[in-house]
Amino acid sequence: MLEGMTCVYRSNVDLYFYVIGGSSDNELLLVSVLNCLYDSVSQILRKNVEKKALFEHLDSVFLAVDEIVDGGILMECDSNTVISRIALRGDEVPISEQNFAQVFQSAKDQLKWSLLK
DSSP: OBTTEEEEEEEETTEEEEEEEETTSOHHHHHHHHHHHHHHHHHHTTTOOOHHHHHHTHHHHHHHHHHHEETTEEOOOOHHHHHHHHHHHHTSOOGGGSOHHHHHHHHHHHHHHHHHO
């Protein structure tokens, strides 16, 4: 407990991974999120979990965090599922390399899915 917050962490070489929750949050759930994050990062970095490698693959790490939690709500805690979703999203063409029609279609699709929720 740290100032009314529950904090779990894991360290490796020169990196520290923290997951912080409220005082009423289940510690086992927070550890599960932490393990999923660490395992996902480890797979992304091909078992080379170091600061330099993390910075080189920071976009994929952010995608992993986005797949694990959304707005503080746990979405996924299986690292293999997270990695497979990142691989699917990684196949998308960056916006800078898309033409106007592709960007417009992508925006329409995103709007459609947000309205269907």
